[in-house]
Amino acid sequence: MLDWLFVSPPERRLLGAESRRAPTPWVIAIMSFSIMLIAATGLALSNTAGVLSRAIQSRYALEVPAGGTELAPLLSALRSSPGVTSVEAVPETAMRKTLERWLGPAANSADLPVPALINFDVAQGVDLGALEKKAQAIAPGARIAAHRDSVAPLLHSLTLLQVVAFGLVLLLSAAAAAAVVLAARGALDTHRFTIDVMHGVGATDLQVTHLFQRKIAIDALIGSLAGGVAAAAVLLLLAGGAAFAGEFTGGATLGLEDFIILALLPLALTALATWVARTAVLRALREAL
Amino acid sequence: MAAVAEFDSVGLRYGSGAEVLRDLDFRLRTGSFYFLTGASGAGKTSLLKLLYLAQRPTRGRIKLFGQELSEAPREALPPFRRRIGVVFQDFRLIRHLSAFDNVALPLRVAGARDEEVEGPVREMLAWVGLADRASARPPTLSGGEQQRVAIARAVINRPELLVADEPTGNVDSEMANRLMGLFTALNRLGTTVVVATHDVSLISATPGAQLIKLENGTLDDPAGALRHPHQKRSS
Numbered sequence: 406m407l408d409w410l411f412v413s414p415p416e417r418r419l420l421g422a423e424s425r426r427a428p429t430p431w432v433i434a435i436m437s438f439s440i441m442l443i444a445a446t447g448l449a450l451s452n453t454a455g456v457l458s459r460a461i462q463s464r465y466a467l468e469v470p471a472g473g474t475e476l477a478p479l480l481s482a483l484r485s486s487p488g489v490t491s492v493e494a495v496p497e498t499a500m501r502k503t504l505e506r507w508l509g510p511a512a513n514s515a516d517l518p519v520p521a522l523i524n525f526d527v528a529q530g531v532d533l534g535a536l537e538k539k540a541q542a543i544a545p546g547a548r549i550a551a552h553r554d555s556v557a558p559l560l561h562s563l564t565l566l567q568v569v570a571f572g573l574v575l576l577l578s579a580a581a582a583a584a585v586v587l588a589a590r591g592a593l594d595t596h597r598f599t600i601d602v603m604h605g606v607g608a609t610d611l612q613v614t615h616l617f618q619r620k621i622a623i624d625a626l627i628g629s630l631a632g633g634v635a636a637a638a639v640l641l642l643l644a645g646g647a648a649f650a651g652e653f654t655g656g657a658t659l660g661l662e663d664f665i666i667l668a669l670l671p672l673a674l675t676a677l678a679t680w681v682a683r684t685a686v687l688r689a690l691r692e693a694l
Numbered sequence: 695m696a697a698v699a700e701f702d703s704v705g706l707r708y709g710s711g712a713e714v715l716r717d718l719d720f721r722l723r724t725g726s727f728y729f730l731t732g733a734s735g736a737g738k739t740s741l742l743k744l745l746y747l748a749q750r751p752t753r754g755r756i757k758l759f760g761q762e763l764s765e766a767p768r769e770a771l772p773p774f775r776r777r778i779g780v781v782f783q784d785f786r787l788i789r790h791l792s793a794f795d796n797v798a799l800p801l802r803v804a805g806a807r808d809e810e811v812e813g814p815v816r817e818m819l820a821w822v823g824l825a826d827r828a829s830a831r832p833p834t835l836s837g838g839e840q841q842r843v844a845i846a847r848a849v850i851n852r853p854e855l856l857v858a859d860e861p862t863g864n865v866d867s868e869m870a871n872r873l874m875g876l877f878t879a880l881n882r883l884g885t886t887v888v889v890a891t892h893d894v895s896l897i898s899a900t901p902g903a904q905l906i907k908l909e910n911g912t913l914d915d916p917a918g919a920l921r922h923p924h925q926k927r928s929s
Binding site: 413415416418419421598599601602603604605606607608609610612691 | 746775
């Protein structure tokens with residue numbers, strides 16, 4: 406299957422001295438560099454969304470508009486309810502500090518009614534409706550809100566950014582493929598005479614194709630590895646070492662799987678370039694007799 | 695005697711132009727020696743291209759080695775091309791390859807390993823008098839030397855059909871005679887040889903050779919000596 410990669414020196418000589426001055430490795434290197442950075446960003450965003458989503462999956466807030474007068478019995482009722490795994494009241498000072506952003510110093514006025522807020526986590530299958538009724542029996546007007554509802558717009562934006570990153574990776578891959586097609590056609594034009602002679606002595610299209618496929622595969626491998634190494638260096642520099650993604654994404658880090666995916670990207674780009682080159686050359690050759 | 699090539703009502707046109715070859719009916723007998731003659735523009739090179747499968751006819755049928763190849767799929771042609779040796783007027787040597795590699799090309803294309811290539815190529819280069827020029831590249835060879843490398847490449851696979859387009863057009867008369875000597879030697883070994891030439895002296899110096907004369911793209915064969923047998927019976 407990969408026998409085309411291992412050709413004899415005489416076969417190698419057929420295309421003349423291989424030159425690295427050709428633009429293909431450079432183009433592939435730039436594409437690989439960009440793809441790696443965008444993919445790393447996309448993966449970090451995905452991890453951030455995952456961390457955030459998991460953290461708020463089972464978290465709810467009990468809002469008491471009337472304030473903290475019934476706080477103690479509410480806390481007690483929640484703690485004694487089956488399936489409630491943790492209960493934590495938000496201190497009034499914290500609530501006032503939050504309100505300060507909108508109200509300024511007036512937020513600290515004793516006349517201002519400050520609603521009470523109790524955050525709690527539940528196990529799967531807990532009847533939230535029953536829990537809410539229980540709370541309303543103590544503090545009429547109390548209601549339960551899911552944290553995920555308030556964070557949904559942020560998660561939606563993160564998902565959109567991941568889609569954009571994935572789309573950019575696809576677009577850059579398509580641009581790299583287009584560059585390879587142009588390079589393959591250019592190489593065919595350059596070596597048209599040699600190809601004619603080879604066909605004349607009975608070479609098959611596959612034999613001719615293998616020569617170009619090998620050359621472009623080597624160019625693509627060199628370019629994509631160079632681009633990948635440069636991207637890795639930039640990521641490390643930007644992130645300041647191993648904790649880069651943690652700081653970059655607010656807690657989420659790139660895991661082993663992400664690093665494997667990133668490491669495989671240059672190889673995937675090489676495989677794509679090789680396949681595209683093979684297809685382009687075979688198609689071009691079939692246009693001749 | 696079996697035919698190497700059979701042309702049946704063959705016509706050829708390039709693009710939408712007029713036909714450059716019309717109604718060609720002939721057969722080339724195995725082991726024979728042919729000279730293809732005709733004025734410039736008569737269609738000699740086009741006819742040779744049909745013979746060495748570089749061109750498909752726009753009408754009619756061509757059989758080579760007993761196989762109908764006019765409409766054969768592209769991937770079916772390489773095995774037949776390997777049975778044909780071609781000597782071009784402009785040599786068509788690959789400039790960046792040595793004489794050795796140029797001559798070895800048909801063997802390598804046919805899948806020969808390096809150790810199977812060395813001996814025959816050295817022998818062939820010696821046969822054409824270029825044993826000491828094996829590592830030279832075409833631009834450093836004289837016209838005659840390049841022509842001999844081209845001939846060595848054409849015959850290295852012991853082709854059943856050898857096609858040569860004006861092979862002596864770029865060499866002096868002494869070299870021309872020497873090249874013709876190579877062709878006749880090959881013909882004696884059983885190869886069918888077709889040489890396109892303007893040079894009447896070559897024809898007269900090759901006893902037993904037959905003439906294929908082209909005039910404005912048609913075959914000048916009033917006696918029907920070259921025609922297909924079934925047409926001879928009906929005429």
